[in-house]
Amino acid sequence: MSTIKDVAKIAGVTVTTVSRVLNNRGYISESTRKKVYQAMEDLNYQPNEIARSLYRKKSNIIGLIIPTVAHPFFGELTNYIEYYAYENGYKILLCNSHLDKVKEKEYVDMLKSHKVDGIIMGSHTLEVEAYLNLDLPIVTFDRFISESIPFISSDNYEGGRLATDFLINKGCKKIAHICGNLKLNLLSNKRNEAFIVEANKRNIEHITVQTDIDVFESEQYEKLVHKLLREHDDIDGIFCSSDILAANVIKVSTQLGKSIPEEIKIIGYDDVWESSMIVPQLTTIQQPIEEMSRLAVELIIKQINGESISTKNFLPVTLIERQTT
Amino acid sequence: MSTIKDVAKIAGVTVTTVSRVLNNRGYISESTRKKVYQAMEDLNYQPNEIARSLYRKKSNIIGLIIPTVAHPFFGELTNYIEYYAYENGYKILLCNSHLDKVKEKEYVDMLKSHKVDGIIMGSHTLEVEAYLNLDLPIVTFDRFISESIPFISSDNYEGGRLATDFLINKGCKKIAHICGNLKLNLLSNKRNEAFIVEANKRNIEHITVQTDIDVFESEQYEKLVHKLLREHDDIDGIFCSSDILAANVIKVSTQLGKSIPEEIKIIGYDDVWESSMIVPQLTTIQQPIEEMSRLAVELIIKQINGESISTKNFLPVTLIERQTT
DNA sequence: TTGTATGCGTTATCAG
DNA sequence: CTGATAACGCATACAA
Numbered sequence: 179m180s181t182i183k184d185v186a187k188i189a190g191v192t193v194t195t196v197s198r199v200l201n202n203r204g205y206i207s208e209s210t211r212k213k214v215y216q217a218m219e220d221l222n223y224q225p226n227e228i229a230r231s232l233y234r235k236k237s238n239i240i241g242l243i244i245p246t247v248a249h250p251f252f253g254e255l256t257n258y259i260e261y262y263a264y265e266n267g268y269k270i271l272l273c274n275s276h277l278d279k280v281k282e283k284e285y286v287d288m289l290k291s292h293k294v295d296g297i298i299m300g301s302h303t304l305e306v307e308a309y310l311n312l313d314l315p316i317v318t319f320d321r322f323i324s325e326s327i328p329f330i331s332s333d334n335y336e337g338g339r340l341a342t343d344f345l346i347n348k349g350c351k352k353i354a355h356i357c358g359n360l361k362l363n364l365l366s367n368k369r370n371e372a373f374i375v376e377a378n379k380r381n382i383e384h385i386t387v388q389t390d391i392d393v394f395e396s397e398q399y400e401k402l403v404h405k406l407l408r409e410h411d412d413i414d415g416i417f418c419s420s421d422i423l424a425a426n427v428i429k430v431s432t433q434l435g436k437s438i439p440e441e442i443k444i445i446g447y448d449d450v451w452e453s454s455m456i457v458p459q460l461t462t463i464q465q466p467i468e469e470m471s472r473l474a475v476e477l478i479i480k481q482i483n484g485e486s487i488s489t490k491n492f493l494p495v496t497l498i499e500r501q502t503t
Numbered sequence: 504m505s506t507i508k509d510v511a512k513i514a515g516v517t518v519t520t521v522s523r524v525l526n527n528r529g530y531i532s533e534s535t536r537k538k539v540y541q542a543m544e545d546l547n548y549q550p551n552e553i554a555r556s557l558y559r560k561k562s563n564i565i566g567l568i569i570p571t572v573a574h575p576f577f578g579e580l581t582n583y584i585e586y587y588a589y590e591n592g593y594k595i596l597l598c599n600s601h602l603d604k605v606k607e608k609e610y611v612d613m614l615k616s617h618k619v620d621g622i623i624m625g626s627h628t629l630e631v632e633a634y635l636n637l638d639l640p641i642v643t644f645d646r647f648i649s650e651s652i653p654f655i656s657s658d659n660y661e662g663g664r665l666a667t668d669f670l671i672n673k674g675c676k677k678i679a680h681i682c683g684n685l686k687l688n689l690l691s692n693k694r695n696e697a698f699i700v701e702a703n704k705r706n707i708e709h710i711t712v713q714t715d716i717d718v719f720e721s722e723q724y725e726k727l728v729h730k731l732l733r734e735h736d737d738i739d740g741i742f743c744s745s746d747i748l749a750a751n752v753i754k755v756s757t758q759l760g761k762s763i764p765e766e767i768k769i770i771g772y773d774d775v776w777e778s779s780m781i782v783p784q785l786t787t788i789q790q791p792i793e794e795m796s797r798l799a800v801e802l803i804i805k806q807i808n809g810e811s812i813s814t815k816n817f818l819p820v821t822l823i824e825r826q827t828t
Numbered sequence: 829t830t831g832t833a834t835g836c837g838t839t840a841t842c843a844g
Numbered sequence: 845c846t847g848a849t850a851a852c853g854c855a856t857a858c859a860a
Contacts, residue, residue: 179615179638181853192831197855205829227616228562229853232553232836239596247572248582248776257573260599269613271564272597274585288594290504291552313504394776425780432782451573451719455750456781457757506837517847522839530845554837557852832859837852844847 180221189217200225231293240478241289243273243282244300248394250422250450251467252300255319258471259298266479268295275301283308290314296478302364315481317474320365328477328489331365332465337495338372341417341445341463346376348443348503350415352383354406356427357419359390369419369447385410396426403430414442421446421453424460428502444502458501466493505546514542525550556618565803566614568598568607569625573719575747575775576792577625580644583796584623591804593620600626608633615639621803627689640806642799645690653802653814656690657790662820663697666742666770666788671701673768673828675740677708679731681752682744684715694744694772710735721751728755739767746771746778749785753827769827783826791818 182200186193191210198204199214217223231237240263244252260270271294273285282303289297296315302323309316309323318329338355345353355373358366370386377384387406391398403426407413418424424446428438436442438458446453449464470493480487507525511518516535523529524539542548556562565588569577585595596619598610607628614622621640627648634641634648643654663680670678680698683691695711702709712731716723728751732738743749749771753763761767763783771778774789795818805812 182855183853193854194831194856195829198830201855203855207829210830224612224616226557226618226853228553228557228618229836230855232551232557232838232852233854233856235836237553246582247585248575248579250573250575250578250777253575253578254573256597257571257599260572260597264598269617270597272581272585272595273589274582287549291549292594293551293553396780422780425777429780429782429784451721452575452750452777455721455747455754457754457783459754507839508837518838519840519847519849520845523846526839528840532845535846551837554852555839557836557854558838558840560852830860832857834855834857836854839851841850842848844845 179226180223181226182223184221185214185217185223188220189213235293237293237295238267239269239271239292239294240475241271241273241285241292241294241297242300243275243285243289243297245277246274246394247272248274250452251420251448251465254450254467255300255471258468259475262472262475266475268475268479275303277301277303279303286312295482298474298478302362315478317477317481319470319474321363322365322490325489328481328487328491329365330470330473330477330491330493332470332495333492334366334368334495335372337447337463337465338369338417339376340495340497341369341447342373342376343380344461344497344499344503345415345417345443345445346380346382348415348439350382350443352385352410352413353377353415353417354385354387354410354413355417355419356387356389356403356406356423358388360388362390366419369417373417385413399423399426400430403427404434407431407434407436416442416444418444418446421448421450421460421462424462424502425452425456428456428458428460439501439503446502449498453498454500461500461503462498464496464498466495469493504551505548506551507548509546510539510542510548513545514538560618562618562620563592564594564596564617564619565800566596566598566610566617566619566622567625568600568610568614568622570602571599571719572597573599575777576745576773576790579775579792580625580796583793584800587797587800591800593800593804600628602626602628604628611637620807623799623803627687640803642802642806644795644799646688647690647815650814653806653812653816654690655795655799655802655816655818657795657820658817659691659693659820660697662772662788662790663694663742664701665820665822666694666772667698667701668705669786669822669824669828670740670742670768670770671705671707673740673764675707675768677710677735677738678702678740678742679710679712679735679738680742680744681712681714681728681731681748683713685713687715691744694742698742710738724748724751725755728752729759732756732759732761741767741769743769743771746773746775746785746787749787749827750777750781753781753783753785764826764828771827774821774823778823779825786825786828787823789821789823791820794818 446462771787
């Protein structure tokens with residue numbers, strides 16, 4: 179690959195001049211500008227971004243840590259994040275933590291070594307302190323770490339409320355909420371809070387099932403759902419904390435011969451693309467995935483530029499009624 | 504962030520020495536080694552990978568260009584690719600081309616500027632020449648560009664044969680194949696070749712439907728499938744070139760009141776995670792996504808290391824029978 | 829309008 | 845065993 183020196187030699191000028199035309203800085207005569215352009219063309223020259231990064235102390239790269247891009251929600255999120263990052267001249271270094279504590283830590287260190295300009299965190303297995311000493315612009319999804327670290331989150335309480343109310347209004351008498359591990363201190367726990375409050379308020383029998391099964395372990399999920407439906411044969415409504423989980427519930431319910439939505443109603447969360455594709459189409463709480471992504475990029479870039487931003491960012495959710503309720 | 508200089512100063516040695524302990528090169532006394540480690544610890548020092556990359560002319564980054572990570576197939580692929588890359592000390596710079604020719608070209612240039620060590624291409628909208636002058640290790644999925652550029656592909660012909668035969672053996676009398684744009688010169692076109700050959704051999708009426716609708720435009724897909732089933736009410740078997748497409752067909756068939764698999768049998772391609780999750784569970788041709796990913800990383804790294812590799816890499820496919828046939 | 833010299837953080841060569 | 849110093853490719857202050 180040719181360097182700025184080669185261009186300079188061919189164009190018969192010094193590297194300074196080449197650098198100038200490259201960055202449009204200071205005065206340069208039209209004739210030399212042309213010569214330089216010509217030389218760059220001839221050599222098929224492209225500036226070395228590594229060298230630029232070193233000098234400028236800015237890599238134009240954003241690190242993205244998520245559980246796994248194979249999960250539909252994070253796949254969509256990542257797609258949009260990369261899209262908006264690119265629009266703004268940034269690139270994405272992708273890290274799938276698989277919710278492995280050790281790996282997440284290693285990724286953080288790696289990203290720091292690689293001098294990324296900021297980190298978007300969609301995976302949080304580490305202790306609060308680990309994020310505090312990061313000394314780098316950061317945005318998290320769905321987790322409050324400290325007043326100084328901005329987060330983006332859907333309005334989880336409202337989502338939980340909407341889902342629960344909806345099931346009850348549809349006539350459910352005994353409902354369940356299947357969610358992640360509530361100990362993880364995620365903002366999504368608010369969904370369960372709302373679930374309990376609303377069910378109590380309406381005097382409806384309710385059960386909460388926590389799980390930290392990896393979402394791709396469908397057999398385990400199926401077992402869990404089987405168990406739940408066996409032990410509580412009279413459950414007639416389930417609120418799932420993700421669409422993927424809801425798909426599992428649909429599958430098991432069908433296997434058990436329960437008709438949806440007559441005998442059991444199911445409502446998901448996220449509104450990933452699949453939820454309108456499956457049969458029966460899933461009723462769900464829609465998170466504004468694109469807007470969350472756009473905002474994540476915006477917040478990171480503003481931090482990089484030293485602009486002030488709001489730390490608490492709640493985005494609205496919407497109930498999408500389809501065929502499972 | 505502290506640099507090697509700071510460490511040197513604190514440890515009371517020169518940068519040379521620090522660099523030595525950092526890279527375990529040459530002799531160093533145990534005592535200075537300790538001092539240096541101590542200083543690194545105190546400063547929480549991490550070597551600057553940008554500077555290293557510049558000097559070594561090696562970034563340890565692999566560029567990945569795909570249509571979009573939001574597509575389940577590419578989501579899974581990307582997950583595995585990142586996994587294996589990381590295992591081998593490489594990082595992934597993610598690019599979603601959205602099959603946009605201009606964007607794909609820009610991404611390629613960007614990756615070259617960023618001095619990635621190699622590119623894995625899962626998106627090919629450019630002309631053959633564009634890839635030939637790349638002057639960088641490269642691996643493509645599902646496209647033969649030239650004898651010098653290695654590709655990875657499932658055994659598409661066999662996949663098409665398996666699917667077609669299976670439908671016919673199950674009693675289908677009139678079958679359709681919905682596939683991508685055959686003009687794109689992808690190896691997946693072999694699936695259609697096999698489809699036609701097998702159908703003719705068995706003397707079965709068959710139709711090929713090409714489309715280059717973006718896979719996320721479900722309404723358009725649905726229209727297409729509606730049209731197909733309206734014009735050919737007697738179709739009783741459909742081979743879809745992706746599971747996502749098959750999911751669309753399931754949805755439309757259900758809407759039209761056709762029972763699956765009694766009145767119409769459906770078979771997909773890929774075996775993404777969703778295919779076993781949907782109801783009814785999808786019969787499909789499984790591509791070995793993890794192995795394809797692992798191999799892609801292996802082939803790129805071997806090229807980077809100057810090792811010789813095979814350019815034509817076909818991986819076996821498997822028919823997975825579930826509920827739609 | 830253009831050139832010289834210096835530094836970004838690191839590694840390697842060559843002395844000592 | 846350790847230290848100066850040059851080089852990686854680029855951009856800027858300062859001269860000319």
